[in-house]
Ligand SMILES: O=C(O)C1=C[C@@H](OP(=O)(O)O)[C@@H](O)[C@H](O)C1
C-alpha cells in the first residue's frame with residue numbers, strides 16, 4: 001500500500017528538454033479535491049464506502065492516515081479500489097498522535113472542520129510549506145461555531161491544537177475570500193450541529209463538498225446569491241450513509257499534458273475522463289479564448305460529475321485578458337496558464353491573483369521569478385500577472401519552494417523552450433500527481 005513519506009526525500013532536480021510532437025491517450029489520476037472528500041465522508045458515514053479511482057498522492061494518503069487516527073478503518077484492495085468503514089458522525093475517536101498533513105492545505109483545513117464539530121482535541125501539523133499558510137481564515141468561523149484553539153503558531157499557523165465542540169452552534173457565515181476550503185470546513189463542522197449551518201460566498205468556489213453531502217444523505221440547498229455567488233444551507237445531524245464514490249480524473253492534473261500538447265509543435269493527444277465541472281473549468285475557457293484547439297469528446301457522467309475526453313492539438317495561441325471573477329474556477333491552474341501565455345502571441349493579463357500568494361508557495365512570485373530566469377518578459381502589477389509571449393529561451397534552474405504545481409508547470413515549459421529547463425526539486429510532484437513523469441514520457445516528453 002502506498003504510504004506518505006514521513007520525512008521528505010532530499011531535493012531532486014529534474015530537467016525537461018525540447019521534445020518532438022506529443023501523441024497518444026492518457027488518463028490523469030483521480031481528482032485531489034474529490035479524493036480528500038471521499039475519505040472524509042467515508043469516515044463520517046456508517047458502513048463501507050467504496051472508492052474507485054482515488055488519487056494515491058501524498059496529500060490524499062495523509063488524509064487517509066488522519067481518518068484512521070479519528071477511528072476509520074481504511075483498506076486498499078489489490079485492484080486499486082479503496083474501502084472506508086466509518087466511525088460515524090458524532091462518534092469520532094480522539095487521536096492520540098499529531099495529525100500530520102504534510103503539504104496538504106485541503107486535508108488539514110477540511111479536517112479542522114471535522115474535529116471542530118466533535119468533542120475531541122487534536123493537534124495539527126504539516127511540512128515547512130503548510131506551516132507558512134494562513135489557518136486563521138478557517139479558525140475564525142470554527143470559533144463562532146464553538147471550537148477553541150488551545151495553541152497555535154504566530155499569526156494562526158500550524159502547528160496548532162484544536163478543541164472541538166460536542167454541539168456546534170448553527171451559524172450563517174459569509175466567507176471573506178472565495179475558498180472551497182473555508183466553505184467546506186464550516187459545513188463539515190455544521191454537520192454535527194443540531195441546527196442549520198449556512199455559508200454565503202460572493203464568488204462560487206468548487207462545489208464538491210455540497211455534492212458529496214447530498215450523495216451521503218444530508219439535506220443541503222445551494223442557491224444563487226448575487227451575480228456570481230452561492231448561499232449554501234445544510235441541515236445538521238443527518239443520517240450519514242456509506243456510499244460508493246467514483247473519482248473522475250483531475251482537471252488540475254490534466255492541465256499539464258493539455259498545455260504541453262498546445263505548445264509542443266505537431267502534438268495531438270487525448271486526455272481521458274477529465275472532470276468538466278464548470279466550477280473547475282476556467283482554464284479550459286481561457287485556453288479556448290486564446291485560440292487553443294481543444295475538443296471535448298465522449299461527454300458523459302461519472303460519479304455525479306460531468307467528464308469528457310479532451311483532444312488537444314498544437315495551437316498558435318494569442319494573449320488574452322483573464323477576468324478576476326474567473327479565478328476561483330482555475331485557481332490552481334495559473335502557473336500552467338502562465339506557461340501557455342509565454343508561448344502565445346502578445347500579452348496575457350491574469351487579474352486578481354491575491355490568493356496565489358497563500359498556496360504551497362507564493363505562486364505569483366514563484367511564477368514570475370521562474371519566467372524571468374528563463375528569459376520571459378513578465379510583470380506583477382498589484383495582484384495581476386502580465387506575461388508577454390514570444391521567444392522562450394529556457395536554460396535556467398527554477399526554484400520550486402516545495403510547490404508541486406510550480407515544478408510541473410516549468411517542466412512543461414522546458415518541453416517547448418529553446419534550451420532545457422530544470423526545476424530544483426521534483427519530489428513534491430508526488431503530492432498530487434505521482435505518475436506525472438511516466439505519463440508525460442508516454443506522450444513523448446523528454447526529461448533527464
Ligand atoms: O477545496 C479544495 O479541494 C481546494 C480548494 C482550493 O483552495 P482554497 O479553498 O484555498 O481556494 C484549491 O486551491 C485547492 O487546491 C483545493
Ligand SMILES: C=C(OP(=O)(O)O)C(=O)O
Nearest residue numbers: 103104105106107332359
Ligand atoms: C493549492 C493546492 O492544494 P492544497 O491547498 O490542498 O495544498 C494545489 O493543489 O494546488
